[in-house]
Amino acid sequence: MLFSQAALNATLNGTSAILLAAGYAAIRTGKREAHKRFMISAFVVSCAFLVSYLVYHYRVGHVAFAGQGWIRPFYFVLLTSHTVLAIVIVPLILITLRRAWTEKFDKHRAIAKWTLPLWFYVSVTGVIVYVMVYQLYRPVIRTRDESTAAAAQRIKVDPIYHIEAKDRSPSSIVRLHAIIAKNGSVKSLEVISGDPKFVPTAVDTVRNWHYQPTILNGEPVEVETTIEVLLDF
Secondary structure (H helix, E strand, O other): OOHHHHHHHHHHHHHHHHHHHHHHHHHHHOOOHHHHHHHHHHHHHOOOHHHHHHHOOOHHOOOOOOOOOOOOOOOOOOOHHHHHHHHHHHHHHHHHHHHHHOOOOHHHHHHHHHHHHHHHHHHHHHHHHHHHHHHOOOOOOOOOOOOOOOOEEEEEOOHHHHHHHHHHHHHEEEEEEEEEEOOEEEEEEEEEEOOOOOOHHHHHHHHHOEEEOOOEEOOEEEEEEEEEEEOOO
């Protein structure tokens, strides 16, 4: 199973949102100690997210949004609000926690009414941004890279399945259009060219292959490619 740091970041954001909601519910019912534990946990999770986020983008750089049409301006408005508030919320969180830690609860409540909804918004929109960039609008990558699937493959075929073809030619090449899934399995195949008598064996063989997943911006992606299968008897 492939590790996805972007998915980890989204999970941390989602966990933070759940802890914030639980902390709010606890204080509304007068459970101060439970509220304290939930909010400290949310702070720790958010710190872990920040470290993971910085490491991820240092490693992979900018990740472009592939969506087109009306969704594109919507995404950038969402991303801008998320980014700006993520910067603003840091000092607010620190001040809010400090006031609670020093038991200045009147001042704590005064600032918490702003900190909590903004913190919750940043956490939730972080998950939405992940879903939009890495799931809903993830591009299919087209490649001819021989390290994935473009190199011609040579296989041996039992002649009992192709006696007529064997009598006519000692070998044949079948060209296939393939989509390699994120996990390296063959997702789909279409025949481009080749002797029809060789096609079934070529297709069946390729479907059993498993490729090294292609990584783009630190994430596995689907790969569209052409495979040449050389069958020898």
